[in-house]
Amino acid sequence: MEIKRVYALYFSPAGKTRALTTTLATALAESFGAPMEVRDITLPAAREEGQTFTAGDLVVCGSPTYAGKLPNKLLPYWKERLTGGGALAVALVSFGNRAFDNSLAELCACLGGDGFHVVGAGAFACRHVFSDTLAAQRPDHDDYAALAKLGAAVATRIAKANEPPAAPEVPGDAAAPYYVPKGLDGAPKVFLKAKPKTSADCIGCGVCVASCPMGSIDPADVTSVPGLCIKCHACVRACPMGAKYFDDPAFLSHKAMLERDFQRRAETQWFV
Ligand SMILES: Cc1cc2nc3c(=O)[nH]c(=O)nc-3n(C[C@H](O)[C@H](O)[C@H](O)COP(=O)(O)O)c2cc1C
Numbered sequence: 001m002e003i004k005r006v007y008a009l010y011f012s013p014a015g016k017t018r019a020l021t022t023t024l025a026t027a028l029a030e031s032f033g034a035p036m037e038v039r040d041i042t043l044p045a046a047r048e049e050g051q052t053f054t055a056g057d058l059v060v061c062g063s064p065t066y067a068g069k070l071p072n073k074l075l076p077y078w079k080e081r082l083t084g085g086g087a088l089a090v091a092l093v094s095f096g097n098r099a100f101d102n103s104l105a106e107l108c109a110c111l112g113g114d115g116f117h118v119v120g121a122g123a124f125a126c127r128h129v130f131s132d133t134l135a136a137q138r139p140d141h142d143d144y145a146a147l148a149k150l151g152a153a154v155a156t157r158i159a160k161a162n163e164p165p166a167a168p169e170v171p172g173d174a175a176a177p178y179y180v181p182k183g184l185d186g187a188p189k190v191f192l193k194a195k196p197k198t199s200a201d202c203i204g205c206g207v208c209v210a211s212c213p214m215g216s217i218d219p220a221d222v223t224s225v226p227g228l229c230i231k232c233h234a235c236v237r238a239c240p241m242g243a244k245y246f247d248d249p250a251f252l253s254h255k256a257m258l259e260r261d262f263q264r265r266a267e268t269q270w271f272v
């Protein structure tokens, strides 16, 4: 099959999903001798319009795993705002060394429902955005080697096919419930209402305001978060002064549990 254009389309508040998605799309564009375009849907303005693709397009779609699924606030976008139009797609999820559970199955189901033909998929272990120590160096050399293998397998599959190839089987269940975060005591921890605090080190630069995918930080008072917070940590990671932090006890207990119980290396997996 001929590929005329390759896209990297991703939601990536803290940047790991972006790195994986653009790396794979760049490699696939090179292998087909096709141009590559970035469609970054992280910020609210970029999600105002839907996007339409067509046969001859290959779209690498990336999302982080949140509570074992796709971030729920992004689900309407993945389900309703994309028109696949017979384009081919690769589904990528990142996850923070605990587990991707059902996020990859959910992304594949969304893309199939949008009219894409999913030709490859992968779940890549990354630094957990809640933590400075959990899988801090990932994706690492081995993860990028797996990404290159996925790219080569997808390119071969497409080159050999006359018709869109069948979707790969991926683990998980798109309809499964969300993972319930646990704390150090093993009990469920609810921190849905937690919002980041701001320390006295803040210099008022506004970087956090510009990085929030929910547009939730007040530009006139960056210590105030009147909108919804999805705990993505974009503001925490982007702040040049390290001034944003979470102090919610339930959140901190969950983070400590992850750092205690999920030190082992979670494997990256890919499917064609
Ligand atoms: C609200 C939230 C929930 C998360 N849930 C999970 C999870 O269930 N399993 C896991 O391994 N990582 C989980 N993570 C970690 C992210 O999947 C991981 O850090 C991801 O690479 C972040 O992507 P980004 O850098 O593109 O924003 C979660 C992160 C957030 C913010």
Ligand code: SF4
Residues within 6 Å of the ligand: 198, 201, 202, 203, 204, 205, 206, 207, 208, 209, 222, 238, 239, 240, 241, 242, 243, 244
């Ligand atoms: S990014 Fe950090 S220093 Fe800049 S306004 Fe936000 S909290 Fe303050």
Ligand code: SF4
Residues within 6 Å of the ligand: 013, 196, 211, 212, 213, 214, 215, 216, 217, 225, 228, 229, 230, 231, 232, 233, 234, 235, 236
């Ligand atoms: S305020 Fe919440 S949603 Fe906005 S960037 Fe910070 S952690 Fe993410």
